[in-house]
Each structure stands twice: as structure tokens, then as C-alpha cells.
Amino acid sequence: MAIIQRWVDGSVLTDAREEGRFHGQQVQSIEFCLSLAITVKSIHDAGITHGDIKPQNIIVAEDGAPVLIDILDFQASDDGEPSNTAYSPASGGRLERDRFAVTKITEEVLAEAGLDASVAAKISAALDSCRDTVPENGTLLPLMEALELALLPQLEEAAARQLTIQVPGISPGPLLSDEGKFYVRKGAVNRSSLFIRGACEELEIFLDDRMRPLRARRCTIDQKQISRLARFEFMQFEAEIEISSSVAPNFTDIGFLLADEAFLSNWGNQATKGIDTAAGEEIPEAQPEPTFDDTAYDAFNDSQAAVAIPKLPTVDIRRLWQSLITAESDLTTDGVAAADSGFNRDLKRHIVPFELTSGTFDFNRNDRVGVERLDRKGAWQRIGELDIARSKPDRVFIDAADWTTTGNAALVNEEQRLRFISHFEIQSLRRRESAISRTLSGQARIKSIPTLFEPKTEFRPASLDLAVSDEDLARYGLNQDQREAFRKVVSVRPLGALQGPPGTGKTLFIAALTHFALTRGLAKNILLASQSHEAVNNAAEAVLRLFANQDEQPSILRVGNEGVVSGRLMPFHTDRLEQLYKDRFGAEFRDRMRLAGRALGIPLPVVEAMIDIEVHMRPVAERILKLREQPEPEDERINSLSNTLEALGESVAGADVLLFEEDPLQVLDDTLRAVVDRLPANERPAPERIGRMRSVFNLAKDFVGSVSTQQRGYEAFLAGTRQIVAGTCVGLGRTSLGLTTTPFDLVIIDEAARCTASELAVPMQSGRWVVLVGDHAQLEPQHPATVVSKVASELGTSELAVVQAISSAYSRMVMASRQAPGSRPNIACFLRSGRLFRKHSMKGCLKLDGPRLK
Numbered sequence: 001m002a003i004i005q006r007w008v009d010g011s012v013l014t015d016a017r018e019e020g021r022f023h024g025q026q027v028q029s030i031e032f033c034l035s036l037a038i039t040v041k042s043i044h045d046a047g048i049t050h051g052d053i054k055p056q057n058i059i060v061a062e063d064g065a066p067v068l069i070d071i072l073d074f075q076a077s078d079d080g081e082p083s084n085t086a087y088s089p090a091s092g093g094r095l096e097r098d099r100f101a102v103t104k105i106t107e108e109v110l111a112e113a114g115l116d117a118s119v120a121a122k123i124s125a126a127l128d129s130c131r132d133t134v135p136e137n138g139t140l141l142p143l144m145e146a147l148e149l150a151l152l153p154q155l156e157e158a159a160a161r162q163l164t165i166q167v168p169g170i171s172p173g174p175l176l177s178d179e180g181k182f183y184v185r186k187g188a189v190n191r192s193s194l195f196i197r198g199a200c201e202e203l204e205i206f207l208d209d210r211m212r213p214l215r216a217r218r219c220t221i222d223q224k225q226i227s228r229l230a231r232f233e234f235m236q237f238e239a240e241i242e243i244s245s246s247v248a249p250n251f252t253d254i255g256f257l258l259a260d261e262a263f264l265s266n267w268g269n270q271a272t273k274g275i276d277t278a279a280g281e282e283i284p285e286a287q288p289e290p291t292f293d294d295t296a297y298d299a300f301n302d303s304q305a306a307v308a309i310p311k312l313p314t315v316d317i318r319r320l321w322q323s324l325i326t327a328e329s330d331l332t333t334d335g336v337a338a339a340d341s342g343f344n345r346d347l348k349r350h351i352v353p354f355e356l357t358s359g360t361f362d363f364n365r366n367d368r369v370g371v372e373r374l375d376r377k378g379a380w381q382r383i384g385e386l387d388i389a390r391s392k393p394d395r396v397f398i399d400a401a402d403w404t405t406t407g408n409a410a411l412v413n414e415e416q417r418l419r420f421i422s423h424f425e426i427q428s429l430r431r432r433e434s435a436i437s438r439t440l441s442g443q444a445r446i447k448s449i450p451t452l453f454e455p456k457t458e459f460r461p462a463s464l465d466l467a468v469s470d471e472d473l474a475r476y477g478l479n480q481d482q483r484e485a486f487r488k489v490v491s492v493r494p495l496g497a498l499q500g501p502p503g504t505g506k507t508l509f510i511a512a513l514t515h516f517a518l519t520r521g522l523a524k525n526i527l528l529a530s531q532s533h534e535a536v537n538n539a540a541e542a543v544l545r546l547f548a549n550q551d552e553q554p555s556i557l558r559v560g561n562e563g564v565v566s567g568r569l570m571p572f573h574t575d576r577l578e579q580l581y582k583d584r585f586g587a588e589f590r591d592r593m594r595l596a597g598r599a600l601g602i603p604l605p606v607v608e609a610m611i612d613i614e615v616h617m618r619p620v621a622e623r624i625l626k627l628r629e630q631p632e633p634e635d636e637r638i639n640s641l642s643n644t645l646e647a648l649g650e651s652v653a654g655a656d657v658l659l660f661e662e663d664p665l666q667v668l669d670d671t672l673r674a675v676v677d678r679l680p681a682n683e684r685p686a687p688e689r690i691g692r693m694r695s696v697f698n699l700a701k702d703f704v705g706s707v708s709t710q711q712r713g714y715e716a717f718l719a720g721t722r723q724i725v726a727g728t729c730v731g732l733g734r735t736s737l738g739l740t741t742t743p744f745d746l747v748i749i750d751e752a753a754r755c756t757a758s759e760l761a762v763p764m765q766s767g768r769w770v771v772l773v774g775d776h777a778q779l780e781p782q783h784p785a786t787v788v789s790k791v792a793s794e795l796g797t798s799e800l801a802v803v804q805a806i807s808s809a810y811s812r813m814v815m816a817s818r819q820a821p822g823s824r825p826n827i828a829c830f831l832r833s834g835r836l837f838r839k840h841s842m843k844g845c846l847k848l849d850g851p852r853l854k
Contacts, residue, residue: 008067013055013105021060022112027151028064029113033106034147036066037140040102043071047619049094053101054087055108089137095587096137103127103143119150138587141580145571152567161239165203166250167216175201175218175241176503178226179538182241183233184263194267196241196254197221197233199502203243205251211258211267213251218243234266315801317454318440321757323794325436327787328758329429333359334419340410341398349387350398350411352418358786359420361393366561367424371398374417383411386420431733432758435765438740444765445743446494453757462493468516476512476546478505486512489771490522497752497772506773507535510748511542513771518554518723523745528726529763530750533564539750540726541568557718559727559737569726574715589615589700596696602685607693609675612652613668614697620645621664654678716742729755733762743768750774 016022022029036058043050050057050071059067087101107127110120126146131137175182176199187193193206200223205216221229237257257263338353363369369386384400391397396418400411412418438444446452451459468487478486482505489496490513500506510528517523528543530536540558547553556572558565565573585592590611597607624641627634642664649667653674676684716738719725725732729749732739739762747767749760753774764770792802 008059008061008069010059010061010067013058013060013066013109016060017055017109017112020112022109024112024114026113026115026119029109029115030147030150032060032064032066033102033109034144034151036105037102037144037147039066039068040098041140041144043068044095044098050098051094053098053105055105058105089131092137092587093590099130099137099140102140103130103137106143106147115150122146123150135584135587135591139580139583141576141583142571145576148570149567161237163239163241163253164250165216165241165243165253166246166248167243168246168249170216170218170243170245172244173242175203175243177238177240178502179507179534181236181238183230184235184237184257185229185233186267196257197226197229198241203241205254213249213254213258215249216251235260235262315795315797318450319795320791320802321436321450321761322440323791324756324787325429325433325758327790327794329433330790331359331787332419333361333422334417337412337414337416337418338394339414341412342410347390347397348399348401349390350384350400352396352398352412354394354396354418356393361391361420363388363420363422364424365389367422369423370421371396371400372419372421373412374419380419382421427734428730431730431762432756434740435733435761436758438765439761444761445768446764446770449495449764449770452495461495464491464493466491466522472516472520473512476508476515478508478512482509485509486516489513490516493769494767495770495772499775500773501775506750506775507538507542510539510750510773511546513748514543514724514746515546517746523769525722525744525746526724527732527739527744527747527763527766528724528750529729529732529747531729531754531759532751533560533728535750536560536726536728537566537569539748540572540724541566543724544568554723555721556724556726557722559715559719559725559734560731574718577718578715585700592700593696597693600685600689600693600696602689602693603679603683605679606672606675606685606690609652609672610693610697612648613671614701617645617648617652617668617671618665620648621668624664729759729762739763739766742766745769746771748773 010016011019022032040050040053048071050068052070053068057068057070059069061067087104088097089100092100106123110123115123123143123146126142129142130140133139133142175196178197178199183197185195185197187195187204187206192209193204196203196205200220201218202221203216203218206214208214333356335354335356335358338355341350341352343350363386365388367388369388370382371384371386372380372382375381383403384398387397387399398411403411439449448459466487468490470483473483473486485498485500486509489498498506498509500509514526514528517526528536528539530539536558540556543554544556556569557574557577558569558572559574562570562573562575570576593611594604594607597604597610620641624638624645627638627641645664645667649671653671672690676690715734715736719737719739720742725737725744744766745768747763747770749755749763749770750773752760752772760772788802792798795802
């Protein structure tokens with residue numbers, strides 16, 4: 001037998017290190033070690049082990065990637081398994097030897113790289129975790145995560161940047177950041193200027209023809225403008241900006257920005273558009289469908305309006321919530337074909353000139369969108385899937401691989417209607433419908449929660465007598481305003497609200513409340529939710545920072561797709577935690593089976609044989625069966641696997657084992673029977689005990705192989721056993737998490753003012769104590785005009801009354817608390833940006849006259 005392998009140009013790791021290839025090369029060394037760990041984990045996932053990983057068996061390719069060699073090592077069976085003492089642990093099998101070797105080689109390579117002390121300490125801790133956490137050498141995930149984090153940009157350094165800008169005659173004081181970041185865009189086309197935008201103000205800096213700052217002006221900006229301007233902003237940076245008035249201008253501190261490659265590239269790009277809001281330049285709308293977010297909202301929400309607003313009829317909250325979710329379920333994205341479709345043979349797509357008539361053509365690139373057409377009988381037929389990457393609102397690309405057309409007939413005819421069914425939107429709607437249904441039917445943990453949002457509710461909250469001293473709050477760095485709000489929120493049950501403009505420390509407040517509730521025994525498990533993944537990441541990372549100096553860390557579960565989870569939270573992601581458990585279970589598999597065999601009274605030789613049969617022989621036998629079931633069986637492949645199965649059987653049983661042609665699984669029983677027959681008659685286990693042992697194997701296999709299904713949700717187990725579960729409002733509603741059956745002592749919802757009632761209902765339904773956090777003056781949830789009109793008709797009221805009523809549940813509760821504190825439950829607390837506020841002409845933006853909160 002001969003094996004042909006690919007030739008790899010490079011040198012073995014031993015020679016590469018002697019040549020100094022990794023000396024002082026931090027990034028290259030970390031990437032090499034990470035690639036090695038990923039490679040070893042990949043072959044383990046494929047059911048393959050190496051068993052003899054050492055520098056002499058690793059080639060450093062020309063591109064710096066590690067390549068394992070000698071995976072198949074031919075030697076006499078009497079010589080035993082290949083191994084080496086220098087790169088082998090004191091105990092363990094081939095899997096453990098491979099993992100230990102990776103940690104040892106990582107140590108040696110990184111010792112020459114000259115790592116920063118902080119990075120080296122984190123990787124060293126990860127190495128210890130891989131080796132010492134029971135089972136020892138059971139997984140490489142901690143090392144992989146530490147190496148991945150080491151390759152991420154160190155954001156903390158950028159966050160510490162302090163900028164001081166001096167401008168004659170300007171209003172002094174800090175320019176508040178937008179969650180720690182500032183955003184940059186071009187100014188008007190007819191002059192050379194750039195805007196640096198913060199939370200509710202921006203600074204326009206005028207430049208000469210040599211890109212040198214000349215002067216600057218400061219102006220306010222509201223949240224509605226920010227939401228529309230976002231697409232014109234071409235870069236961002238983290239800093240703290242202090243603006244001061246002086247005799248002469250000084251823009252030295254923004255030199256880094258003007259020299260940045262990303263800035264220069266976008267500045268010189270004609271496609272990067274500029275816009276000037278301060279001069280009254282109109283901001284184009286992003287959405288084609290009209291929404292009640294301007295005139296209607298301004299009509300009732302601008303407290304400074306000169307014209308008195310007529311009193312509108314009260315809308316029943318329960319009916320409103322149900323009507324809204326029902327109206328949303330009827331929304332569709334559809335349109336009409338502008339001409340017959342054509343077929344592109346290269347792309348294998350049907351192309352339809354298209355005119356959108358309803359909805360918005362804005363699908364997530366990871367979504368699956370079905371395309372349906374309306375036939376002559378008025379029935380919708382699914383004809384394929386939308387090619388999201390290529391499709392535009394005026395030209396649709398359809399993948400109709402499973403649809404057959406007769407002759408040269410077009411898939412879609414001119415003026416034929418098409419509609420699009422988004423998998424993501426359906427899942428989101430179902431989760432929100434379920435949450436609203438459970439909430440309105442009294443199945444939420446707080447059964448009376450809809451009543452709490454009624455404008456004239458008679459409900460009065462409970463106020464717990466909790467003593468919270470300044471010493472208790474000292475560790476959180478809260479100022480006096482935040483401490484007062486903290487004491488109120490922590491004592492109110494079952495619903496509390498915290499309102500604060502940007503820059504008032506709401507994220508720190510959330511982290512402090514989470515830490516305090518867990519450490520003081522007010523809550524055993526906490527659900528952190530928000531409308532956006534960024535806010536979820538920020539809140540969860542803030543919690544981790546508070547626990548950083550404690551011996552015992554909280555158990556966290558971060559829910560969501562890997563692409564939206566921050567690097568610091570990846571070790572707590574559902575998939576990572578699940579894989580970690582599976583790795584540990586796999587590493588302990590042989591020991592677990594031995595314990596089970598001992599408990600069942602099965603001799604050790606039989607148990608060992610059963611382990612080898614299940615781990616090594618059964619996959620081969622099942623593969624043979626699958627190959628035989630194919631329309632055209634691969635005889636050579638089947639014969640090769642049959643020989644392998646016989647050889648494995650001989651190795652386990654110590655004798656020839658015949659392979660039955662009809663059923664390759666029979667060889668497994670023959671192998672086990674041969675092992676049992678070699679034992680003395682009085683030591684042979686009874687058949688029923690063998691059967692019970694097989695049940696144990698099936699259970700273990702089920703755990704590792706099929707635990708993560710919708711019916712057997714491992715996520716539900718994690719969600720029910722973690723102290724903190726974090727995710728977006730709608731994302732937390734997926735069935736596999738089982739939040740409808742998992743109660744949480746505390747639910748904290750950030751960005752609550754931006755959530756619709758149905759979005760809030762998803763996390764709220766699980767909480768015994770709920771705290772809503774947000775800024776009611778920021779951009780509120782928007783509903784299409786068609787939804788408002790339909791709901792108004794169903795409720796028998798005006799559209800303006802519906803617009804007022806569907807102003808976010810959080811905002812209405814906060815405003816009611818502020819306007820009529822004597823007639824409203826005292827459930828809302830307010831954070832301020834300083835000692836004194838004054839309202840500016842840009843409504844919704846508050847400027848501070850006092851010191852800024854840190």
C-alpha cells in the first residue's frame with residue numbers, strides 16, 4: 001500500500017526557531033500558534049488524532065502557516081503508539097497528548113516573540129486553564145480565545161485619548177461623546193470643512209486648501225438628524241474632547257485625525273458626500289415609506305410648541321398592543337414586475353425588472369428570503385429564493401433552481417405581482433407575537449405588567465426597605481446624582497425605569513445594578529437585553545470589568561450570532577460554551593464509561609472493548625451502510641472500509657473476525673462476543689448487562705452529537721444555569737433558549753425608549769423584577785403609516801391618537817412620572833448630565849452647565 005501526500009515547501013519548526021524566524025515577531029508568532037491550535041482542533045473534530053505532535057513533525061510553510069506531518073506513522077504494532085516524553089502529559093490518551101503538545105509548543109514559540117507583559121500573562125493563564133482544568137488537557141478553547149484576543153486591536157489605548165481644542169469666542173466645555181465615540185463626515189460641498197459629531201452636539205472645523213484647520217464652530221444636533229446622517233459618516237474614533245476659548249486657535253490635538261489613512265482616503269473620494277445641517281441643508285430620507293416620526297410626533301411631543309394641542313382620546317393599552325402586532329403580521333414587501341423576466345445562464349438566475357409598491361426592500365445579507373408570485377387564480381406560489389447580494393428594489397434576481405418552466409416561457413410575466421417572505425422577519429414576528437400573547441393573557445412572571453403602562457393606572461409599586469450606603473456604592477464610581485437614582489431603582493418592585501441623556505453613565509449604572517443584585521443576593525440570575533447588539537456588548541463588558549478584580553467571576557451567556565458578539569464576550573458565546581462542554585465530555589468519555597461499566601458489574605476488558613467498538617468501529621460500519629445505499633455504490637471505497645473494519649475487529653478482539661456481507665454492524669457484535677468468550681465462564685457479564693451498557697453509550701453519543709437541536713436545546717440548559725444571560729430583545733425570544741420556562745429574578749432592558757411594546761414584551765415576560773433604562777428624548781420606535789391607519793380604524797379612534805399612544809411604552813411611562821408625580825407610581829428615576837440644564841432650540845438635546853459625569 002502506498003500513500004501519496006502533498007509536498008510542502010518550508011522548514012520544520014525546530015529549524016525555523018533556530019533561524020530566529022519568530023524572534024521579536026509578536027503578531028506572526030501569535031498567528032502561528034493560533035493556526036496550530038485551530039488545525040489540531042479541526043482534525044480532532046473530524047475524528048482524527050496525531051499522537052506525536054512535536055516541532056520535528058510541524059513544517060512552517062513559506063506563508064508562515066503550520067503544517068502537521070507524519071499523521072499516518074507506520075511502525076510495528078508491538079512498538080506501541082507513537083509518542084514523545086517532552087511533549088506528552090503525565091497521563092491521558094492521544095487527544096490529550098495532542099492538546100498538551102500544542103500548549104507546550106505555544107509556550108516555546110511565544111517565549112521568543114517578546115510579547116507585552118499583559119498579553120503574555122493572559123496567554124499564560126489560558127495555557128494553565130487548558131492543562132489544569134478538569135479534565136486535564138480536555139480542550140484548547142481557552143488558548144484559542146486568548147490568542148484571538150491578543151490579535152485584536154487594543155481599544156483601551158484609543159479610549160484614553162484626551163483632546164483639547166482651543167477656539168476664540170467659542171462656548172467652552174466638553175463635547176459629549178456618543179457612547180464613547182465621535183463620528184466624522186464632510187461639510188457642505190461649497191466649502192472645505194469637516195464635522196466631528198458627538199451625542200447631541202457637533203464641531204465643524206474649517207480647513208484651508210492645504211488641509212490646515214482655520215477656525216471652528218459648535219452647534220447642536222438632535223437624534224432624528226443623527227439617525228439620518230449616519231450614512232454620511234465615514235469614520236469614527238474614541239476620545240474625550242474638551243473645547244476651550246482662547247485668544248488664538250489651537251487644533252494640534254486633531255492632527256492624528258487629519259493624517260489618518262482612512263480619513264484621507266474618504267476625504268479625497270468624490271463618492272463620499274458632505275452635508276451641512278447647521279446651515280439648514282436638507283437631509284435625504286433613507287426609507288421610502290412614510291412614517292409618523294416627524295409631524296405627528298412633533299404635534300404632541302414638543303413641550304415647547306406655541307400652539308396648544310387638543311386633548312386626544314385615551315387608547316386602551318391592551319387593545320393597542322394586540323392591534324399593533326396583528327397589523328404588523330399583515331405587512332408585506334411586494335411589488336409588480338415591470339417586464340417579463342429573463343434568465344442569465346452564467347449566474348443561473350432569473351432577472352426581473354421590478355417596481356416596489358409596499359414595504360421596504362432592505363434584507364439582511366444572512367437572511368433567507370422566499371419569492372412568491374400571484375397566479376391567475378389569486379393564489380401565491382413559491383418560485384424560488386431571492387439573491388439578496390445582487391437584488392435591488394428595481395431589479396430582482398431569483399434563484400429558481402427547483403422550479404421548472406415550459407419551453408421558453410418567462411418565470412415572471414409583466415405586471416405579475418411578487419412578494420418576498422423573510423425568514424428573519426417571520427422569526428422576529430413569531431417571537432414578538434408569542435410574548436404579547438403571553439403578557440396580555442397573564443402568563444408573564446409579572447401578571448399585571450400591561451396595567452403598569454396604562455396612563456391612569458391605580459397600581460402602586462412596592463418599595464423595599466433596602467439600606468444602600470455610600471460604602472456599598474463606592475466601588476462603582478457613581479456620582480451623587482447616580483447614587484440617588486440607584487437607591488430608588490434598587491428598592492422599587494416589580495417595575496422601575498431609569499431615564500438619562502447620553503453621557504450620564506447609564507451603561508455604568510446597568511453594570512453596577514447587575515453586580516450589586518448578584519453580590520447582595522437580590523437576584524440569582526439576571527437577563528440583560530437591548531434593542532442593539534452593540535448596547536448588549538457594552539453592558540456585558542461593563543459587568544465583566546466590575547468583576548475583574550474578584551476571585552469568583554460570574555457565569556455569563558451571550559446569545560446571538562458570532563459576527564455580532566464582541567471579542568471580549570466570545571468566551572461566553574453559546575456556541576463556544578457548548579463546544580467547551582462537549583470537548584470536556586469527550587476528554588472524559590473513556591473514564592465515564594469505565595465508571596458506568598464498574599457500576600453495572602462489567603469486567604474492564606469488556607468495557608475497554610466496547611469503548612473501542614463505539615469510538616472506532618461503529619463509524620466505519622455506518623459509513624459502509626451509507627455507501628451501499630447510494631444509487632451507484634463505490635465498490636472500491638466499500639471494500640477498503642470493509643478491510644479497515646476487519647482489521648479494527650482483529651485488533652480489539654485479538655482474533656480474526658469475519659465481516660458479514662449483509663450487515664457490517666454484525667462485525668461489532670462478533671468482536672464483542674470474541675472478547676467476552678475469552679473470559680472465564682464465571683466472569684462473563686449477562687446479556688442484559690451488556691444491553692444496559694450499550695444504552696449508556698447511546699446516551700453519551702446523543703449528548704455529544706445531537707444535544708443542540710430545537711427539541712433538545714442545550715441553550716435552554718445554559719440559559720437556566722448561568723447567572724447572567726445577555727442578548728437583544730428579539731434574539732432572546734428564540735425557542736431554543738426556553739425563556740418562557742426560565743424565570744429571571746431581574747431583567748434589565750437598555751435602550752428601552754427605542755423598543756416597541758412587542759420588543760419589550762420578549763424579555764419582560766421572564767422577569768420577576770424589571771428595570772427599563774433609556775432616554776425618552778432619543779429616537780423612538782417608528783411604525784409605517786399603513787399600520788397606524790389600520791390600528792386607528794380597528795380601535796375606532798384618530799390616527800394622531802394612535803401615534804401618541806404608540807410612543808414607546810417606556811417613554812410614556814417616564815413622561816407620565818415626570819409630569820404628574822402625585823398621580824403616578826413613583827417608578828421612574830432621572831440622571832442628569834450636570835448640575836443645571838438649559839433647553840436649546842434643537843429639541844431633545846440638553847446641554848450641561850455643570851461638571852461632566854465620568
